[in-house]
Amino acid sequence: xxxxxxxxxxxxxxxxxxxxxxxxxxxxxxxxxxxxxxxxxxxxxxxxxxxxxxxxxxxxxxxxxxxxxxxxxxxxxxxxxxxxxxxxxxxxxxxxxxxxxxx
Amino acid sequence: xxxxxxxxxxxxxxxxxxxxxxxxxxxxxxxxxxxxxxxxxxxxxxxxxxxxxxxxxxxxxxxxxxxxxxxxxxxxxxxxxxxxxxxxxxxxxxxxxxxxxxx
DNA sequence: CAACTATATGAACTCATATTCATATAGTTT
DNA sequence: AAACTATATGAATATGAGTTCATATAGTTG
Numbered sequence: 265x266x267x268x269x270x271x272x273x274x275x276x277x278x279x280x281x282x283x284x285x286x287x288x289x290x291x292x293x294x295x296x297x298x299x300x301x302x303x304x305x306x307x308x309x310x311x312x313x314x315x316x317x318x319x320x321x322x323x324x325x326x327x328x329x330x331x332x333x334x335x336x337x338x339x340x341x342x343x344x345x346x347x348x349x350x351x352x353x354x355x356x357x358x359x360x361x362x363x364x365x366x367x
Numbered sequence: 368x369x370x371x372x373x374x375x376x377x378x379x380x381x382x383x384x385x386x387x388x389x390x391x392x393x394x395x396x397x398x399x400x401x402x403x404x405x406x407x408x409x410x411x412x413x414x415x416x417x418x419x420x421x422x423x424x425x426x427x428x429x430x431x432x433x434x435x436x437x438x439x440x441x442x443x444x445x446x447x448x449x450x451x452x453x454x455x456x457x458x459x460x461x462x463x464x465x466x467x468x469x470x
Numbered sequence: 471c472a473a474c475t476a477t478a479t480g481a482a483c484t485c486a487t488a489t490t491c492a493t494a495t496a497g498t499t500t
Numbered sequence: 501a502a503a504c505t506a507t508a509t510g511a512a513t514a515t516g517a518g519t520t521c522a523t524a525t526a527g528t529t530g
Contacts, residue, residue, distance in 0.1 A: 286402065289470075290469075294397045323477070327477060329518090346528060348477060425490075
């Protein structure tokens, strides 16, 4: 099929590059446990054991998820004695605000 | 740890139910090829072979993706002769508009 | 310092899902 | 009708990512 008539209105490969990173970001935050974590942190700063109590998953798994979210720049942490408190970064806030508008 | 002091500001299990469906929706649209498809359809109605030309994937795979998006109510189709034209539903438009605001 | 609590981490394992393959269906063209 | 084009689909396979497991680290408490 001749595509020339469509090339003006369909994104080209250059624009698609941004889609790859948008995709990874969306996939990261879309996973259910991580989405719950973001939802909890949307309410404010919380330590890991608080998060554990609400997202019913193992300590280890939650720690892995927190690491992923942190590496993506969506959350930051702050140590206080034995506890580590996590909270949303501006980027994390922006994205959760958008996502929770859905539906 | 005593959680009572947090129960007022952390989402409860009831609210988490909505998260499960939000999660599946986000995961669906977050996959890179499907996100590309949504991006193409954001520009207007396109037939499958047009989509194939822009998302460099097999005919079969794209057909599977289209089916998934359709089942989620994000796109609809309309047959015209040999060709099948796909386009965004209002729900599909709403979500892509939100997602492409990110960053 | 020994025992304990909170959190992190790497490797192994499991499982969902993307991808492929073969084939079917429906409409078109000659 | 036969050959061809566009699209769909079910089953099989492959791959990535979530989950578990064992263990490590760091801070606290008695």
